[in-house]
Amino acid sequence: MNAITLDQIKCFSVLSEEGSFTQSARRLYRAKSAVRYAIGQLEEQLGFALLDRSAYRPQLTAQGRQFLKACGPLLEQHQRFLNACQQISTQIETRLAISVSGIYGLTHVYPHIRDLMSRFPQTEIILEREILSGERMLKEGQVELAIFEHLQDDKSLESKKIDEVRLQLVIARQHPFLALPKADQTVDQLLGYPQIVQRSTLPQDDVSKGVHRGALIWRVTDTPSKLEIISNGLGWGRLPEHDIKPLLDAGELIHLSHLQQDDSVDIFLCRRREGSVGKVADHFWNAFSERSIR
Template identity: 30%
Template sequence: MTYEQLLVLHAIVSEGTFRGAAERLHKSQSAVSHMLKKLEDDIGFLLLSREAYRPKLTAKGEVFYRQATRALEQMQQLRTTARNLNAKHEASVSLAVTATYPLTPVLNVISQVKKQYPTTDINLSRETMAGPLERLLEQQADIIIATMDGVPADQVEAIPFASITITPVAHPDHEAAQHPRLKTIQEMQSHTQIIVADSSSGNTRQSRDLLPGGLRWTVSDFAAKKEILLANQGWGGIPTHMIEEELSSGKLVPLNVEGYPPRHSQLFQIRRRDADTGIVAQAIWQQLAELQTEH
């Protein structure tokens, strides 16, 4: 039994087909099949049933696979530890943070790490919707802070990081804010909803809290969205921590919209399992994990 054989098994189960596993591992399909067969011969029982189009774990295979996954995680951690003990810090580290989360806690972590590793460049991007996930999957970010929406859980390590609340609001003079009663979706369709564009290129595009059939105004960021709301040009959801002062002063007021209560969103710090983690990225990861901040 070898580490590479376990990787093959993991890839087949994750991708659902031998062909998908071969593409993921950059091997031929015959090589993948041979390595799985060799693993099964070594352990003395079938791991996967080949009767259907998609291979399925046998009863014994399921038990073996759970233990194999743990072994792969431990091996990856061991490889990272060995590399960091023998290597200098990396030239750059890239982070992608959802625009719904305040930057200050992240900047504090980066500031502390930069004191230890001043020559490492930090690339920090603010992303919306599926933007952080796309950066991670395309290996343009070492660490992201985002929701788990659309994230392939078997391919990443994720730690609960923070929670935020998205509240639908409008200017107090907005027609929808004149009465506290519940506004129906049909009523709100005549009012322009301000939404923030997805920063991904489209392969992992996401959409949330869109009013069906309504008028929309798309902007690039939450700062622009907030200005438009304050100018009484529409309504929309915005992270509560961005508008605490406006809510307190009455410059913006919460709306009671059918199907759109304040949404509590759990954020995670996420990194790829198969990526090599450098010493600086590991330091940032560990300090982020210690924040455990809620917003």
């Protein structure tokens, strides 16, 4: 079988939709004879008839319908390829990977993701959740944009502060620490119970933040696990205020405000200084207004 061309398949596909050589030729901006010839050559190469020409309008044969179905994925893939080429030529990325720190609420990010999907529907958006690894993921090229805390003074990155997150020291209401007299509920006493901390999501990193010296440490790699362990009375730790408000309101978690050990961290949106910036990434970057660092 000689090589079947994409042009032949497109001619046949258009004919199946239009139902006549005349309409197909108009849609393809081709002479009717050229469309007839392309499909005739295709039938000759295949070795079976695609069309029944006995009627006024050509009808697909049973084999023609089977062939058309088989062509569907190829035509769809070709269209995706053309769309990708168009995106490349206009600096619109075919994919954009964004990492977001596990302590930052996605409710702040979703509206901007939704806007990207509306403006750039052909761009694949990849959203990564991470803990203490956003900066490294960005530097290693795993993502194009990263939202994270604890930014180092790195000249290779462009950054802007977009928010801050308050971390409250909490414990479950059934935890034995709360059974102590109020005067004995001190930081030193608290250190006798496990502190639940988060470590980097990257397996090669062993980074943790907010660890009390001398505390018994249990490490987890995501905020939901930390919240669940603390809520079940197995330890204590700091959690984002927006994640724990319902549990605080319900009395299931207790804010240890009298210990004055809360913390707050600045949240940054970062990108690499080197390399070209596509329109999708640039649009996401500009969607976040910069806040002054206090």
